[in-house]
Every structure is written in structure tokens, then in C-alpha cells.
Amino acid sequence: MGPEGSAAGGPDDNTMELRLPARQGNVGVVRVAVAAFASALPFTLPELEELRVAVSEAAGNVVLHAYPDLDAAGGDGGGDGGEMVVRARSTGGALVVEVSDTGRGIADVAAARQPEFTTSRDPEHLGLGFTFMERFTDALEVESAPGRGTRVRMTKRPRATGTP
Amino acid sequence: MELECEARGARLIVRVTGDLDLSSAAAFRSRVDGWLAESRSRDLLLNLRHVSFIDSVGLGAILGRLRGLQRTGGQLAIVEPEGPVRAILRIGGIDKVATLFPSERAAVAAWEANERGA
Numbered sequence: 001m002g003p004e005g006s007a008a009g010g011p012d013d014n015t016m017e018l019r020l021p022a023r024q025g026n027v028g029v030v031r032v033a034v035a036a037f038a039s040a041l042p043f044t045l046p047e048l049e050e051l052r053v054a055v056s057e058a059a060g061n062v063v064l065h066a067y068p069d070l071d072a073a074g075g076d077g078g079g080d081g082g083e084m085v086v087r088a089r090s091t092g093g094a095l096v097v098e099v100s101d102t103g104r105g106i107a108d109v110a111a112a113r114q115p116e117f118t119t120s121r122d123p124e125h126l127g128l129g130f131t132f133m134e135r136f137t138d139a140l141e142v143e144s145a146p147g148r149g150t151r152v153r154m155t156k157r158p159r160a161t162g163t164p
Numbered sequence: 165m166e167l168e169c170e171a172r173g174a175r176l177i178v179r180v181t182g183d184l185d186l187s188s189a190a191a192f193r194s195r196v197d198g199w200l201a202e203s204r205s206r207d208l209l210l211n212l213r214h215v216s217f218i219d220s221v222g223l224g225a226i227l228g229r230l231r232g233l234q235r236t237g238g239q240l241a242i243v244e245p246e247g248p249v250r251a252i253l254r255i256g257g258i259d260k261v262a263t264l265f266p267s268e269r270a271a272v273a274a275w276e277a278n279e280r281g282a
């Protein structure tokens with residue numbers, strides 16, 4: 001590869017991109033793929049579990065909330081409605097995972113991130129997805145534009161090598 | 165996710181294996197509620213020992229069953245999973261709403277002791 005091929009950075013840096021129909025069954029696919037990608041970093045098993053939860057919450061939100069037609073079908077409309085894109089990158093010893101969609105977006109991100117905030121009609125949806133993402137990663141950024149989509153970016157560093 | 169149930173008098177034991185998450189929560193809900201109604205059980209023991217993954221939707225499904233039991237004066241006991249999944253459940257606050265046990269045997273023993281005391 002020429003110099004432009006090193007856009008990913010140093011020799012230990014790595015990238016992955018997944019593009020899947022937004023359906024329930026694919027949340028598990030994303031979880032397994034990101035955990036496998038992350039296992040190249042020195043994460044402990046509890047840290048990997050936290051990552052699995054955080055990533056599942058982000059991907060699950062795409063399935064549940066991004067595409068209203070899917071939502072109406074109980075979150076499993078067969079994937080005709082839209083896609084989720086997952087990008088993972090390891091750089092400088094940290095893992096960055098982005099989950100994005102081109103769905104309906106979030107009008108008030110600050111409100112949506114509050115614990116127990118939910119627009120779900122299902123009384124058993126706790127509204128704790130963003131809370132888990134925040135709690136189980138080192139940084140959570142949410143960018144969203146109503147009608148255009150949402151991008152959630154999470155950064156997680158292995159504790160053993162992270163700055164205290 | 166796989167579910168197995170065993171009715172013991174006024175109590176129902178449900179053993180969960182696999183992922184309790186977005187894609188299995190609805191089945192968990194309807195099957196456990198069905199068994200509770202059918203067996204006319206008052207209390208529920210959820211054996212989560214072999215749960216390999218839980219997310220906020222799975223946690224919500226457990227808390228949803230708890231709410232149902234509370235309406236009829238029943239109790240929820242939980243056998244905790246091992247390892248990192250246990251930590252996730254605790255962070256989700258499960259220890260504040262259910263009685264946690266390290267094994268099914270310990271949970272049943274506590275039930276029986278309770279019975280004798282009552």
C-alpha cells in the first residue's frame with residue numbers, strides 16, 4: 001500500500017465496516033463482530049461485556065426507533081425499511097465504534113439521553129439505552145438530524161493501558 | 165434463548181439459557197406470563213445462571229414480570245448469572261427489586277425456610 005493506504009494510522013490500527021438491514025436478528029451479529037474486533041485490544045472480559053451491551057443498545061435503537069415502519073412492525077419489519085452502518089476503529093490503543101442510520105433522527109438529543117426517557121409505546125422499554133452506552137464506555141457522542149438520521153459514537157479504552 | 169419451566173406448588177421456576185435481549189424479550193414475556201397464569205403460581209424464581217447476555221430490553225422484561233407479580237402479592241427471586249453478565253444486572257439495579265441467590269438450590273431452601281417460618 002502507498003502512503004495514502006495508511007490513512008488508518010499506526011501499524012496496530014485497524015478498521016471495520018458493517019452494513020446491515022435494520023432488523024432485530026442483526027443486533028446479535030453486530031455485537032459478535034464488534035466484540036471480535038475489540039478482542040485485539042487488551043480489554044478484560046468485564047470490559048468486553050460492557051462493550052457488547054453498549055453496542056447492542058446502539059444497534060437496537062436503530063432497529064427500534066430509526067425507521068418508523070419497522071417500529072410499527074414491532075421492530076422487526078424484515079429490513080426493507082432501512083440500514084444500520086457500524087464502523088469500528090482501533091487507534092492509539094482505544095476503540096471507537098460508530099453506529100449510524102438514515103432514519104427519522106432525534107429532535108432533542110439532550111432529552112433522549114436522559115435516563116428513563118423513551119418514546120416507545122412498549123411499557124417495558126426502560127429508556128436506559130443511552131444510559132447504558134454512557135456508563136459502559138468512556139465517551140458517548142450523539143449526532144442527529146430529524147428526518148436525516150442519527151450517528152452514535154462510543155470510545156472505549158482498556159483500563160490496563162488507559163491513563164488513570 | 166431457551167426457556168424451561170417447572171411448577172412447584174405456588175411457585176414457578178423458569179430457567180433461561182442464552183441471550184435475553186431485544187430479539188428474545190417478547191418471547192420471554194409471553195411464555196413466562198403464560199406459564200404463570202396456567203400454573204396459578206404466586207411467586208417466580210428466574211434462574212439466570214446460563215444467561216450469556218442481557219441488554220436494557222431484557223432487563224425491562226424481567227422488571228415487567230416483577231410488576232405483574234407485585235400486583236398479585238407475589239415475589240421474584242433470581243439466581244444470578246456468573247461473571248460479567250452478573251455485573252450488568254447489578255448495575256441495572258436488579259438487586260434492589262429482587263432477592264438474589266447464588267444457586268437454585270439456595271433459592272428453594274430460602275423459600276422452604278420462609279414457609280416453615282410463616
Ligand SMILES: Nc1ncnc2c1ncn2[C@@H]1O[C@H](COP(=O)(O)OP(=O)(O)O)[C@@H](O)[C@H]1O
Binds near residue numbers: 065119
Ligand atoms: N437511532 C435512533 N433513531 C431515532 N430515535 C432514536 C434513536 N436512538 C434513540 N432514539 C430515541 O431516543 C430515545 C431513548 O433511547 P434509549 O435511551 O435507548 O431508550 P429506549 O430505547 O428504551 O426508548 C428513544 O425512545 C428514541 O425516541
Ligand SMILES: [Mg+2]
Binds near residue numbers: 057060061127129220
Ligand atoms: Mg434503547
